[in-house]
Amino acid sequence: MIVRTIAPEGMPRPTGEEGHILLAAIWAYFSERHRWPTFDDIDRKLFAQGLDFEEVVQQLCPALLLGLSPDISQLPQGMHDLSLSVAGAANCTGTGPALAVFLNMVRTAAGMEPAWLPADRGDSPWMQPGDLAPIPGIDPALLSEEVTFAAAALGQRETCFGGGSINREGLDWSLSFDRTIRPFADVHRVDDYWRIREQVQGPQRAEADRRPFAKRPTLHTVAMLVAPPPAPAVPAGDSPEPMSVTCNLHPLIAEVAAERYVRGAYNDAVRSAFQAVEHRVHTMVPPTTLVGHGLMGYALNANSGEPLITVTRSTGNSLDSERRGMQDLFKGSMQALRNPRSHGPDERDDRDEAEEMLVIASFLMRRLDIEDDKRKAAAAAPASQP
Incomplete structure (x- = not known):
């Protein structure tokens, strides 16, 4: 007999055994590799067990599984990440310590937020590993870096936080938040957290997230069944079709923005993307309290010689121009794109603009590569010497 962990009463649960298997496969993958699996990873895992992803996923809902559109008529691309919500993790065996740490993170953030004094005006509060206190009643031996990292990975995609960044190589992380963390100040149980989460979301959103994944006809599908009207004549010199560009976002941007974008939270997706850029820059420079555009100026300033971070490709006479331009681009992205979405009034981005801003964030992240x-080349050089 197989004994399954199920979430407390009042939280969403899989409707069948195979749904539990899918959630467990995602958690097992993350626990082993410290990153969320791709769709291909899980699809192959289920296939090896004689299960079909499209059938199994219909035992789940968006409140449990993140990174997938509610309409599964078109499955995600193979490299698209799948991850678990807190409710999804609560339905997996062995997640108790990570969930306890997650709740501690929520309480800690709610305590930090009212007293936050930003070094740079307008920057949102954020927390990192050193901000966490011991959890009463939890064996400290259970609270390893791996457990804390897993809790942060869950928090990064929960709506109580405003995104963040995780670095699997060093098990480092940060989570950002704002005034929306306040209702969670006294949560000590995962079912209480979920109840408040759904209250904050509102009944319409909560109900939609609990509807099982399914193949649903879309407006696009219906429109294809109707013969389109004749195309109007295109005057000479005019473009008959708008240009469309498709690109793969940098993995670190897709990791924080994909699930939010899929569920229509475009503002949140853009904010999380630029917060991820900010966090990566922060991990690349000597310790500093600078954040936002001040951090970018510090990291990319070339006035006194080589900048702390190289994001340029030019050589010769063009190098100085590109350095200054890239510094302005990084600084401007913090001021013009990140800050308005972190500090309100709430920006309501449409899908097209959100896509364009995510491409900008992806470009900046690739320059950090x-x-x-x-x-990495410098670190490997001594080892390659005879």
């Missing part, structure tokens, strides 16, 4: 590759 230049510094990362440079450091």
Whole structure:
């Protein structure tokens, strides 16, 4: 007999045994590799057990599984991440310590928020591993870096936090938040957290998230069944079709923004993307209290020689121009794109603009890869010497 962990009463649960298997596969993958699996990873895992993803996932709902559209008529791309909500984790065996740490993070953030004094005006509060206090009643031996990292990975995609960044290589993380964390100040049980979460979301959103994944006809599908009207004549010199560009977002941007984008939280997706850029820059420079555009100026300032972070490709006479331009681009993204979505009044982004801003964040993140590759090459150089 197989004994399954189920979430407390009042929280969403899988409607069948195979749904539990899918959730457990995602958690097991994360626990082993410290990153969420892709759709391909889980699809292959289920197939090896004689299960079909499209059938199994219909025993789940968006309140349990993140990274998937409620309409599964079109499945995600193979490299698209799948992750668990707190409710999804609560239906998995062995997640108790991570959930306890997550609740501690929520309480800690709610305590920090009212007293937050930003170093840079307008920057949102954020927390990191050193901010957490011991949890009464929990064996400290259970609270390893791996457990805390798993809790942060859950928190990064929960609506009580405003996103954040996780670094699987060093098990480092940060979570940002704002005034929306306040209702969770006294939560000590996961079912209480979920109840408040659904109250904050509102009944319409909560009900939608509890509807099982299903194949649903869309407006696009219906429209394809109707013969389109004749296309109007295109005057000479005019473009008959708008140009469409498709690109793969940087994995670190997709990791924090994909699930939010899929469920229509475009503002949250953009904010999380630029917070991820900010966090990565923070991990690349010597310890500093600077954040936002001040941090970008510090990291990319070339006035006194080489900047702390290299994000340029030019050489010769063009190098100085590109350095200054990239510094302005990083600083401007914090002021113009991140800050308004972190501090209100609430920006309501439409899908097209959100996509364009996510591409900007992806570009900045790829430029940070230049510094990362440079450091890896430098670290490997001594070992390659005879």
